[in-house]
Amino acid sequence: MDAFFASVEQRDNPDLRGKPVAVGGSRERGVVAAASYEARQYGVRSAMSSLMAIRKCPHLIFVKPRFEVYKTVSAQIRTIFADYTDLIEPLSLDEAYLDVTERASADLTATQIAQEIKERIRQETQLTASAGVSYNKFLAKLASDYRKPDGLFVIKPHQGLAFVEQLNVGQFHGVGRVTAEKMNQLGIFTGLDLRQQTEAFLTRHFGKVGHHYYSIARAIDDRPVTANRVRKSVGSENTFSHDLTEESELLTGLEPLTDDVWAYCERTGVYGRTVTLKVKYADFQQITRSRTLPTTVASRNILQQITADLLTGLLPLPKPVRLLGVSISNLDTVTTTSANGQLALDL
Numbered sequence: 001m002d003a004f005f006a007s008v009e010q011r012d013n014p015d016l017r018g019k020p021v022a023v024g025g026s027r028e029r030g031v032v033a034a035a036s037y038e039a040r041q042y043g044v045r046s047a048m049s050s051l052m053a054i055r056k057c058p059h060l061i062f063v064k065p066r067f068e069v070y071k072t073v074s075a076q077i078r079t080i081f082a083d084y085t086d087l088i089e090p091l092s093l094d095e096a097y098l099d100v101t102e103r104a105s106a107d108l109t110a111t112q113i114a115q116e117i118k119e120r121i122r123q124e125t126q127l128t129a130s131a132g133v134s135y136n137k138f139l140a141k142l143a144s145d146y147r148k149p150d151g152l153f154v155i156k157p158h159q160g161l162a163f164v165e166q167l168n169v170g171q172f173h174g175v176g177r178v179t180a181e182k183m184n185q186l187g188i189f190t191g192l193d194l195r196q197q198t199e200a201f202l203t204r205h206f207g208k209v210g211h212h213y214y215s216i217a218r219a220i221d222d223r224p225v226t227a228n229r230v231r232k233s234v235g236s237e238n239t240f241s242h243d244l245t246e247e248s249e250l251l252t253g254l255e256p257l258t259d260d261v262w263a264y265c266e267r268t269g270v271y272g273r274t275v276t277l278k279v280k281y282a283d284f285q286q287i288t289r290s291r292t293l294p295t296t297v298a299s300r301n302i303l304q305q306i307t308a309d310l311l312t313g314l315l316p317l318p319k320p321v322r323l324l325g326v327s328i329s330n331l332d333t334v335t336t337t338s339a340n341g342q343l344a345l346d347l
Contacts, residue, residue, distance in 0.1 A: 001077070002128045002149035004094035005034035005070055009063045011126050020044065020060050022053055025239060033065055037149055073125055080120050084113055087225045097137055099225035111154050118152060134160070138221035141173045160219035165192035172216065179206070191217055231270070235327025236260035243282045243320035250321060254307050257326040262300040270331050271296035275303060277310040278325030281318070289313060296332055303328070
């Protein structure tokens with residue numbers, strides 16, 4: 001979807017149309033969750049601090065997020081997808097991989113399917129989407145970003161290698177800013193530069209993911225589209241209205257985050273073994289601390305105690321804290337959990 005959260009807000013509020021809009025928290029302490037294309041022209045991007053965003057665009061309009069509305073629209077779009085394939089791998093509320101191999105034919109190509117989906121999304125939600133069509137996930141993702149907004153781009157099998165080699169490595173999905181900078185330091189600036197490196201060289205400098213870089217530089221990606229992709233973690237975080245310095249404040253700030261995470265576990269029956277505390281300081285330095293248990297976390301009280309212990313291990317604070325986050329991973333599905341934390345089996 002194109003600037004999904006911001007586009008929904010502009011659709012539902014005509015006064016926002018054609019104006020720079022940011023979905024997110026307050027100007028002083030918040031973070032931009034999504035930016036309209038009008039805002040992007042000023043350099044406003046998602047994950048940017050609201051303070052930085054307002055510096056780049058003084059007339060930026062902030063809108064509080066309405067996640068329930070976004071989830072509803074996402075479900076509408078998912079229903080459209082399901083008319084074309086059962087192989088749908090969601091990446092987020094606004095993005096998914098679709099494998100249409102079985103549906104595609106001489107009479108209805110993958111490109112035509114993408115066109116139909118785009119048009120149905122426009123008609124049924126009054127929003128625009130961009131589609132990428134190709135023979136693997138890596139290239140389809142690149143293609144989907146190539147002509148946004150409202151774009152449709154196709155990379156055919158004989159075009160894949162040439163398309164990849166002319167891109168900057170920072171444009172590759174999965175290569176973040178830090179990795180791109182490291183590649184640049186090694187003299188790797190384009191896909192062609194990356195392809196000229198040996199697999200041994202890439203694994204030496206980038207570890208196991210070096211094999212992936214070796215493959216995508218050759219336009220190779222054998223990952224299947226996996227329906228009902230297993231969630232790897234669940235978390236909650238909060239940016240506070242003022243920086244916290246006292247232990248009591250921090251512990252109080254952890255409680256609603258723990259409640260959010262545990263509510264998800266109880267609602268879904270999915271529990272985890274690894275608890276992670278995220279701390280972002282006033283200067284935006286971010287650290288995490290984790291603890292893994294031999295079995296899944298058995299109660300909300302245990303989750304709260306682990307996060308408190310992880311926090312206590314960071315005291316005394318080197319500097320004030322602007323954000324706390326709690327997440328749980330190494331997830332597993334269980335039937336129910338009894339009051340004493342033991343697994344209760346259905347017989």
